[in-house]
Amino acid sequence: MAQAAIELVNVNKWFGDFHVLKDISLTVGTGEKVVICGPSGSGKSTVVRCINRLEEHQNGTINLDGVELTNDPKSIASIQGEVGMVFQQFNLFPHLSVLDNLMLGPMKARGLSRSAAEEKARFYLERVRIPDQADKKPAQLSGGQQQRVAIARSLCMEPKVLLFDEPTSALDPEMISEVLDVMVELAHEGMTMVVVTHEMGFAHKVADKMIFMDEGEIVEHGTPEQFFASPKTERCRTFLSQILKH
Amino acid sequence: MTKIVLSLSLVALLAGCSSSGTWGWYVIDPTTKSGWINITFLVSGMWNTILISVIAAAISIVVGLIVALPGQSSKRGWRIVNRVYVELVRSIPLLPMLFWVFYGLPIIFKSMGMNVPIDPFWGAIITLAISDSAFTAEIYRSGIQSIARGQREAAQTVGLNYFQTMRYVIMPQAIRRILPPLANQFIYIVKMSAFASVIGMQELTRRANELVVTEYRPLEIYSLLIVEYLILVLIISAGVRWLERRMGSDERQ
Ligand SMILES: Nc1ncnc2c1ncn2[C@@H]1O[C@H](COP(=O)(O)OP(=O)(O)OP(=O)(O)O)[C@@H](O)[C@H]1O
Ligand SMILES: [Mg+2]
Numbered sequence: 001m002a003q004a005a006i007e008l009v010n011v012n013k014w015f016g017d018f019h020v021l022k023d024i025s026l027t028v029g030t031g032e033k034v035v036i037c038g039p040s041g042s043g044k045s046t047v048v049r050c051i052n053r054l055e056e057h058q059n060g061t062i063n064l065d066g067v068e069l070t071n072d073p074k075s076i077a078s079i080q081g082e083v084g085m086v087f088q089q090f091n092l093f094p095h096l097s098v099l100d101n102l103m104l105g106p107m108k109a110r111g112l113s114r115s116a117a118e119e120k121a122r123f124y125l126e127r128v129r130i131p132d133q134a135d136k137k138p139a140q141l142s143g144g145q146q147q148r149v150a151i152a153r154s155l156c157m158e159p160k161v162l163l164f165d166e167p168t169s170a171l172d173p174e175m176i177s178e179v180l181d182v183m184v185e186l187a188h189e190g191m192t193m194v195v196v197t198h199e200m201g202f203a204h205k206v207a208d209k210m211i212f213m214d215e216g217e218i219v220e221h222g223t224p225e226q227f228f229a230s231p232k233t234e235r236c237r238t239f240l241s242q243i244l245k246h
Numbered sequence: 247m248t249k250i251v252l253s254l255s256l257v258a259l260l261a262g263c264s265s266s267g268t269w270g271w272y273v274i275d276p277t278t279k280s281g282w283i284n285i286t287f288l289v290s291g292m293w294n295t296i297l298i299s300v301i302a303a304a305i306s307i308v309v310g311l312i313v314a315l316p317g318q319s320s321k322r323g324w325r326i327v328n329r330v331y332v333e334l335v336r337s338i339p340l341l342p343m344l345f346w347v348f349y350g351l352p353i354i355f356k357s358m359g360m361n362v363p364i365d366p367f368w369g370a371i372i373t374l375a376i377s378d379s380a381f382t383a384e385i386y387r388s389g390i391q392s393i394a395r396g397q398r399e400a401a402q403t404v405g406l407n408y409f410q411t412m413r414y415v416i417m418p419q420a421i422r423r424i425l426p427p428l429a430n431q432f433i434y435i436v437k438m439s440a441f442a443s444v445i446g447m448q449e450l451t452r453r454a455n456e457l458v459v460t461e462y463r464p465l466e467i468y469s470l471l472i473v474e475y476l477i478l479v480l481i482i483s484a485g486v487r488w489l490e491r492r493m494g495s496d497e498r499q
Binding site: 052053054080081083084085087089091092093094095104105108109110150153154156157 | 394396397399400401402403404405406407410414415418419
């Protein structure tokens, strides 16, 4: 079997006394799409944030492409920009134009020339279908456009893995599909993706694996077919019936 | 407000012209030769007041940033370094610190085998800069903290290191919250620079003191001294307000 893109083995994490992740084990193969869902506060964001080192786990191991995440500067440098992340609140840089938002990482972290970075930025803006907004400030765009810019910004780093933390939760309903469409395209092109979302339509369409978390544990995992048709646990059934209601 | 101040000083001025003898404006009467000489003597301290204030402020802006950055660290040890510096420096009154720097520091240097004489000029600048840097550091801290955590995280996920994140993402946004209070802090330095007079720095207050000793006219001379500081501070305040307006309008766009 090919080396896993992401591998978590018995990962535990505490915030002070609060045991937020309990023995999380999860493997994401290269090109695989994993969707994580679960009630609020169950630790979904924390799992994703541990994968790109925005949070540190306290025990267990996390491997990215076979390299273990540690405090070793070499390990940190090796994932620098390799794991892209799309945030719920977009987190675009408000003082920079859309184009500069996209060019910052490639130029400063990858050392690309301005023209090479700009070419790449325009290419990915085209991909997310907003090539004509390049010179605007983020605040001048709609929420859906901002999130697509954020996706393009991640893509400009050409990451091995792309993480999404509730990318459509802050969006008005009419803008959700324009973002999901871009994500579906990415999925079909073979990007390795871990997506925290409650958009079950999207999950159905692209997920190779569904994860249900509750109270810091992975309670259920399986293919979307099993997962939606016959959830094994009561907690998962309740959760699904709640989110599928609206 | 300015009208009241002006009319009050006019009343005081007229009272001084009467023969009551309370005021003796002749000491600084620009129409007489000796009065004019006294005025130029007093006002010529302005240059040193401005010079030590500007240099001290420049140093404080740099030191303040260097002190503020460890305060943002996720490592406890670094944060403690920041807290200790800020709390310590903030607690020391300016005058004792001035004495310590001017009379004490050279002894430390000497004991380390270095012959570093500290003249009134640099003694004043070092003291003002250190004292102010604690406040500057706090201004940086609140400016940096006002930028949402998501900005730093986004910068990290596009591969920027700590200094790149500060330089390209955090500081450009924080600067509009930092610059106005920083400029405001300059007023503090200008006023505190008066203490430099006690170690013999020839600035505004020292000049006034020296003239008082020879002319025995403290009321008039110190009145002029206050007006000199007032003018200086009002000019800086106008600058700060201009800066605040500019920064504010930037934010709205
Ligand atoms: N920095 C932190 N310090 C302390 N507790 C935290 C911190 N971040 C998260 N938590 C707590 O950890 C738990 C899990 O948080 P997390 O954000 O991972 O949940 P989530 O599943 O993403 O929830 P949501 O659906 O609301 O985003 C929550 O109870 C939260 O209050
Ligand atoms: Mg979350």
